[in-house]
Amino acid sequence: MARNGILCLEGDWEEGLRRRRSLLPVLELLKSQWNIPYIHRTASTRDEFRRVVLEWSRAKYRAYPILYFGVHGAPGKVHIGNEAVPLRDLHEFSGVGKGRVVHFGSCETLRTSRRELLDFLNQSRFSAVCGFTQEVDWLHSCALEILILDQLSRRKISPQAISAFKRNLNQMASTLVRSLGFHVWERSKLFT
16 A cells, blocks of 8 residues: 655754754654655755745645654744744745645644634645644654654545544544644634
């Protein structure tokens, strides 16, 4: 069975040249265990971020409908380089999300208002957005993200697939889901 691919767009976790944290081991595990294809890119500035998202929006990357966005976060925001960018200001995503899902692998980004999430989903057209509403431990979040990415990669992105993803994830890891404040916002359910 061919799996949905993942584009991992990772920011800088630490300052300086001795960067130790990386999401590459998570991606390599997914590839070696379940043959889930991935593309890994880093972005230290907003311009680098824009360039990667613009490239990913091209039709030749439709086989990579999962965006795994690994950066620092804050309530309703992601940190790109030195910038704390509110979800509403992520104009790079405008219209690129149809048939795609974004996972914010960042602390507290989804701790924001329903209106903010509705606006983000409406602007971007993502089928769903998921992530954390609180501060998360690096290793615990990576453990849950392995399961998140495995489940998202199993079916073509659709409202039914997102519902199955949520159900399966809760059956497998409900304690981690709750303790990390993981949430999924489905576009099809928010706009009905």
